[in-house]
Amino acid sequence: GAGVSQTPSNKVTEKGKYVELRCDPISGHTALYWYRQSLGQGPEFLIYFQGTGAADDSGLPNDRFFAVRPEGSVSTLKIQRTERGDSAVYLCASGQPQETQYFGPGTRLLVL
Amino acid sequence: GENVEQHPSTLSVQEGDSAVIKCTYSDSASNYFPWYKQELGKGPQLIIDIRSNVGEKKDQRIAVTLNKTAKHFSLHITETQPEDSAVYFCAANSNSGGSNYKLTFGKGTLLTVNP
Numbered sequence: 001g002a003g004v005s006q007t008p009s010n011k012v013t014e015k016g017k018y019v020e021l022r023c024d025p026i027s028g029h030t031a032l033y034w035y036r037q038s039l040g041q042g043p044e045f046l047i048y049f050q051g052t053g054a055a056d057d058s059g060l061p062n063d064r065f066f067a068v069r070p071e072g073s074v075s076t077l078k079i080q081r082t083e084r085g086d087s088a089v090y091l092c093a094s095g096q097p098q099e100t101q102y103f104g105p106g107t108r109l110l111v112l
Numbered sequence: 113g114e115n116v117e118q119h120p121s122t123l124s125v126q127e128g129d130s131a132v133i134k135c136t137y138s139d140s141a142s143n144y145f146p147w148y149k150q151e152l153g154k155g156p157q158l159i160i161d162i163r164s165n166v167g168e169k170k171d172q173r174i175a176v177t178l179n180k181t182a183k184h185f186s187l188h189i190t191e192t193q194p195e196d197s198a199v200y201f202c203a204a205n206s207n208s209g210g211s212n213y214k215l216t217f218g219k220g221t222l223l224t225v226n227p
Contacts, residue, residue, distance in 0.1 A: 042217025
């Protein structure tokens, strides 16, 4: 079956711009996660959705980062006033609660 | 919060040899330990996981062992093949306050299998 998909696969933007990253989870998965992976590091937790609500957003680095999942399926990670330090691979994962997390291919964000 | 240490950072083996990667964790409440394989330009792919009610789990050439007392777990790959070359990540869940979904990852091990 189809796995987790993320768009765009690559995004180049300028410092100060706004970006949106999209995640399409595996059909039927109620749990959705966003992680950020910097070069040479493991993924770091950003936010967890159970259904439509953000159950835990403790990993979001600051208030420039925001994520939504209005219908309990597709999720969008939004970054305002991007900074060069935001450059990383943004990974989305989905699963059933307390079960395996299946990752997508990621969106590679480069802020110039 | 949880802290996961992973060693070694790089590992080079000859085809057919075994490879072992070790991780330690800090949160004694953690009870779920997955291992992911990540190839260049791709997302992490789960290869095996273990829960704290068992000490060992095996799936063909891959095995994971868990020592809860010492708070460490290891990945064992036998009869390595060139296609096993990738970055491997261990992870542990955070199990405080009922929030057992959050994974903390190690920094990864770059495994190279030489033909």
